[in-house]
Amino acid sequence: MFTMLRPLIFRLDAEAAHRATIAALRCTPRRRVPAFAASLASEVAGLRFPSPVGLAAGFDKDAEVPDALLSLGFGFVEVGTLTPRPQDGNPRPRLFRLVEDQAVINRMGFNNRGQGSALERLGKRARRGIVGVNIGANKESADRIADYVAGVGAMAPVADYLTVNISSPNTPGLRDLQAGGELVELLAAVRGARAPGGPPVFLKVAPDLEPGDHDRIVRAASDAAIDALIVANTTISRPRLGSCHAHEAGGLSGAPLAPLALAALRDFRSASGGSVPLIAAGGIATAADAWARIGAGASLIQLYSALVFHGPGLARRIADGLAKRLAERGMSSIADAVGSG
Numbered sequence: 001m002f003t004m005l006r007p008l009i010f011r012l013d014a015e016a017a018h019r020a021t022i023a024a025l026r027c028t029p030r031r032r033v034p035a036f037a038a039s040l041a042s043e044v045a046g047l048r049f050p051s052p053v054g055l056a057a058g059f060d061k062d063a064e065v066p067d068a069l070l071s072l073g074f075g076f077v078e079v080g081t082l083t084p085r086p087q088d089g090n091p092r093p094r095l096f097r098l099v100e101d102q103a104v105i106n107r108m109g110f111n112n113r114g115q116g117s118a119l120e121r122l123g124k125r126a127r128r129g130i131v132g133v134n135i136g137a138n139k140e141s142a143d144r145i146a147d148y149v150a151g152v153g154a155m156a157p158v159a160d161y162l163t164v165n166i167s168s169p170n171t172p173g174l175r176d177l178q179a180g181g182e183l184v185e186l187l188a189a190v191r192g193a194r195a196p197g198g199p200p201v202f203l204k205v206a207p208d209l210e211p212g213d214h215d216r217i218v219r220a221a222s223d224a225a226i227d228a229l230i231v232a233n234t235t236i237s238r239p240r241l242g243s244c245h246a247h248e249a250g251g252l253s254g255a256p257l258a259p260l261a262l263a264a265l266r267d268f269r270s271a272s273g274g275s276v277p278l279i280a281a282g283g284i285a286t287a288a289d290a291w292a293r294i295g296a297g298a299s300l301i302q303l304y305s306a307l308v309f310h311g312p313g314l315a316r317r318i319a320d321g322l323a324k325r326l327a328e329r330g331m332s333s334i335a336d337a338v339g340s341g
């Protein structure tokens, strides 16, 4: 079905196609969350994930369709980024498909309707399936750390986990929060905002880091009791690209990000020695890609861009491919494969 519709979808402007997809998912009749092979289940940060294949943040920014997305075969879905106050994001066009490169460039700029409206929607759901909430800071905020503190307080009651996103390239200066003193200050404030018994907190980092950053970030995250690192967000670098949109400003994701994201994952694995769970994102499009990230130390994986090119059956296909690989190797659990490559 997707193969037939793809040429039509690709004739639409990328953001219009995305809005149409969300609208279609809103109208999809409720289906049961699919069962996964038992070997795919694992416990990470105290949560039981039925499959390690998740949907990355940015697809369902306003938490409109998390349950429809879970029923497509994702083991977990991350909504957001949500900021305390609504904001429009950058002017359009701000989302580009790079078909020849199997890539996407976006400079959305945290367009979202704010945490309040998502809170209401998420509060009404039955909470079957893991839904994480990714939080950020408003562009015009005078105190960005206070925005993260507010996000933790507001969204914890409806989140199975929270992600502190300091790695989007489209809010000027946001990535500076990854730097030494600022990161320590931010993570201490986030730690202080967590209520006892609240959801685990993950930290999402950029792939564009300098040598030494990985050790420093792991140390800061461990000191602040961060439960997992998501490696990584989009890149501001531009590997060789063939598409006419290659020079658009924004974050690059999809296939050309894969080598960079895998290298960053390896750096975080060697910096942490396995002491902090890692969640891999960036250019994952096949079961082989997912398997390689798990072998390199990821406990879970997330994807977004490959969905644009391969359609809604992708999460299921990757999960099946991972289960097959486990069976072929006589492994009974995906946890046995983490860091085995």
Ligand SMILES: Cc1cc2nc3c(=O)[nH]c(=O)nc-3n(C[C@H](O)[C@H](O)[C@H](O)COP(=O)(O)O)c2cc1C
Binding pocket: 056, 057, 058, 059, 061, 080, 081, 095, 104, 106, 108, 110, 134, 165, 168, 204, 232, 233, 234, 253, 254, 255, 257, 281, 282, 283, 284, 302, 303, 304, 305, 306
């Ligand atoms: C259109 C678009 C919007 C995104 N928005 C967000 C966002 O709001 N917050 C975030 O943490 N990551 C966001 N991302 C980054 C993805 O979550 C993911 O980290 C990145 O795209 C790499 O994965 P991929 O190559 O599978 O897409 C966005 C990505 C895309 C393509």
